[in-house]
Amino acid sequence: MAEAHQAVGFQFTVRPDGVDLKLSQDVIKNIYLSGVTAWKKKAIQFKNGVLAGVYPACPSSWLIVVIAMMSSLYIRVDPSLGMIDAIKDNLPLSRDCMSVQTRAVLSAILFATGLWLFLIYLLRYTLKALLSYHGWIFESHGRMSTSTKVWLVHGIFYCHCITYGVVCYQSLVKMFSGRRPLLFSFQASLPRLPVPRVDDTIRRYLESVHPLLDSDQYDQMEVLANDFKNSKAAQLQRFLILKSYWATNYVSDWWEEYIYLRGRSPIMVNSNFYIMDLLYVTPTHRQAARAGNVVHAMLQYRRKLERGEHAPMRALGTVPMCSTQMERMFNTTRIPGIETDIVQHLADRKHLVVYHKGRFFKVWLYTGGRHLLPSELETQFQRILNDNSEPQPGELKLAALTAGHRVPWARTRIKHFSHGVNKVSLDAIESAAFFLTLDDEPQGYDPAKTNSLDSYAKSLLHGKCYDRWFDKSFTLISYPNGKIGINAEHSWADAPIVGHMWEYILATDCFHLGYTEEGHCKGDENKGLPYPTRLQWQITKECQDAIGTSYLWAKQIADDVDFHGYLFTEFGKGLIKKCRTSPDAFIQLALQLAQFRDQGVFCLTYESSMTRMFRDGRTETVRSCTSEAVAFVRAMEDPSHVQGHNAQRLALFRNAADKHQNMYRLAMTGSGIDRHLFCLYIVSKYLGIDSQFLEKVLSEPWRLSTSQTPQQQLNLIDINKFPKYVGAGGGFGPVADDGYGVSYIIIGEDLITFHISSKFSSPDTDSYRFGQHIQRAMLDIKRLFMPENDKLEQHGEFVQLKNGKKHI
Known part of the structure; x- marks a missing residue:
């Protein structure tokens, strides 16, 4: 086979007159290009490391300071107040080996360098002081507290024109942030998370x-x-x-x-989460082509990530957030242990592992010192799709080990995968850039099918329990109809980190890489690439039994997941903002109303909030079920509140929304x-x-666990110009056995997508029923802002939902 011949780097033959050595020019060329690429990468990483290390200054500013100090020597002005002369007199160099002028120049350079470093730290700590103050978050638009005014005036000499707290704060942060920051430029300026009283x-x-x-x-x-x-x-x-x-x-x-x-419990469903593809658009229906473009986009993202070239994420478009979690996005695996797992993060890895119909394949991602092109990746994935070989004994459901309990997986790993061919193959999976599954059943949102979003979510969340490697930082899932999605492990990072990458991938796939008219990746096909390598296994009967036990545990968990995906299209962020309230507070109060109508009682509610405005910050909990929210819900359900009492309900709603916003701000600023x-x-x-x-x-117990999936890079896709190119968000499994998990994403001005999970084994929960309660709650709250719609209630057009049934 052609690929076998290309794999031979050199040949030699021993003859009576010596050794005949034959070198492959292609291999030598590839070795040369790989070396050039490696050194180029190291040079770029070094350069960006220097840029981030001296931020918010730039290296060229050092030269400016040095030139200024050198100029002072010639005009006989000493801006150092005698420090240059002191350095010159104390240089640990012999006066005989250096002239007086040389010593003066060297002293000026040393002083200039010290002054430059001092100015960098001054700017950095000034920015840190700005970022440490969060009182501006609590200010109402157009108003500013005395403490914020004092802080601004005291901290900034010329800040005499104060109008709005947030606007002024953002201006100051921009001023001290410098130009074109890199991903890790702000890390040294981020404040520490404070310990509340x-x-x-x-x-x-x-x-x-x-x-x-x-x-x-x-x-x-x-x-x-x-x-x-x-x-x-x-x-x-x-x-x-x-x-x-x-x-x-x-x-x-x-x-x-x-x-x-x-x-020690399974991470599938209980910990891992998923993110869906574009909701309405499928760029190509060719599975290998879509996977080729997406994998290539991921490699581009990884290259920029390793070089630190991504722009730092910012809250409100201005306040920098911590980027530490992004470091472990690729080449990362959760390794099982008896008492505790560990997160293994490796340096740049040049391969990924692909799963298809029970077989594992190793695919190299580089050739000649460069990434494989999308068309080349498509060729490799199509070769795997065309491969009709059978799984080896025990190989089909091997990944079920990662879906079951952690202790049996850890023991099985030690006993059966710590030596021989099994260790080599497992190392290939755990060291891969990420894991790719070429699924064999189509999924995706189909408006003609009422449960298509439910099936799609369950496929991403758990699949068949053995066709995702749940320990990898993320598994990319490609479906035969061209749809894609992600299943992500949770320990190394939170959902917004994966979401940031996913937004970049979808935009790059659709608007930068694109496809041919036939749906293939653009570019010429390269048939000279070596074929993907089948991973080999020697799985004993005892190991197969362990795999089977993990699979049965995982299948029991997966079959118990009751999922409902719901598109709320009646209104969205646009109308909510016209009501002068926070979209998140609006939805959270609707969830409280839906929860009470569904269960008849209130419960402890978890809403995730980020704390990444602090160094190494992750999340905090907002306890959404407040006394104010309860008062509002009771007013909505009180039959004595008839027509004419909506003003009172609206007042209670605004009070509850303000309370929720304050709780959210406290959580964001370290006071959770x-x-x-x-x-x-x-x-x-x-x-x-x-x-x-x-x-x-x-x-x-958190019987209602909620989370909003944020849209972080609105500049990547103009949804006003391309309204169909909207993501569907993602979700997670239920936290409590008798509770609900609700994830939602606010998309554009007129769409909110809800992902609702619960357990079939609980007689008290029903995900579809809860989705209907959410819809009714959203519409009922909207009516509070539209008094003219009160007549609808009078005429009995008020739908009550109980146990999934409608009553008029």
């Missing part, structure tokens, strides 16, 4: 559970909280404050270890409740201190 955390906690407990339960919880505050809290708090000064973030390492890596209590609990366990209060707090 114990009194504030306990007060906010009691406030959050007050609407969920009866008077006796609340009094008991109050006694436990006050006892903890007055006895054990101070000692635990001191250790947290010490850690906050020593570590870059006092939460993130413990959060990753104890919430994710020490969990749950991460602080979590860390206090971890410290108590290290010290062997028992706290009934902390035990009770950490054991409370």
